[in-house]
Amino acid sequence: MTLTVRVITPDKTVWDETAQEVILPSGSGQLGILTDHAPLLTNLDIGVLRVRSDKEWKSIAIMGGFAEVEQNEVKILVNGAELGDSIDKESAQNAVAEAQKTLEQATASGDRAKQMKATQGLKKAKARLQAAS
Numbered sequence: 001m002t003l004t005v006r007v008i009t010p011d012k013t014v015w016d017e018t019a020q021e022v023i024l025p026s027g028s029g030q031l032g033i034l035t036d037h038a039p040l041l042t043n044l045d046i047g048v049l050r051v052r053s054d055k056e057w058k059s060i061a062i063m064g065g066f067a068e069v070e071q072n073e074v075k076i077l078v079n080g081a082e083l084g085d086s087i088d089k090e091s092a093q094n095a096v097a098e099a100q101k102t103l104e105q106a107t108a109s110g111d112r113a114k115q116m117k118a119t120q121g122l123k124k125a126k127a128r129l130q131a132a133s
Contacts, residue, residue, distance in 0.1 A: 001035040005051055007060055007076045014081040015060060021052040022074050024067050025127075033069055040069040044078065046123045048131045059084030061131035063124055084131035092129040099125040 005022055007015035022033040025047025033040075044067055049060040065078030099122040106114035 001072060003033065003035055004073045005076070006074070007049065007062070007078065007081050009078055009081050014083065015051065015058075015076075017051075017053060019051045019053040023050040024076070025049060025062065026067075033074055035072055037069050037072075039071075040067070042067050044076070046120070047127050048084070049076065049081075059131040061087065061124075061127045063127070082128060082131065084133075087128050087132035089129070089132045092125065092132045095125040096122070096129050 002018040002020060003022060005015060005017060005019045006013060020035070024031045024033065024042070025045045027043045027045050031042065044062060044065045046064050047062065049062050051058045051060065061082045061084065062076070062078045063080035065076065067077075068075045099118065103115070103118040103122050106118040
């Protein structure tokens with residue numbers, strides 16, 4: 001048996017294939033999904049979604065959302081997603097460095113709103129870098 005996995009953003013479908021296993025970055029940690037998993041609805045954190053299809057793992061950077069598992073179908077609705085294969089590793093590393101600098105500046109300014117926004121930016125940059133690796 002296999003799972004049907006769909007990763008959907010507001011403007012496109014990033015992934016729509018079958019897989020043997022999915023690892024989701026949920027709000028409470030990594031969550032593994034195999035065939036015949038119990039029905040589930042969970043929130044997803046910014047992070048890397050991993051999909052195993054024919055012994056090969058694919059990484060997808062996701063920017064938070066929700067996942068529904070029911071009858072061997074995994075629907076993943078996210079704010080943004082990017083296949084790890086399509087991410088340039090060097091530009092992702094530069095984005096992490098820039099996001100860290102932005103967070104340091106926001107922390108020094110003492111502005112909580114800027115700190116929260118910078119923290120989210122750093123989390124997104126790290127997810128993209130991890131997916132590209």
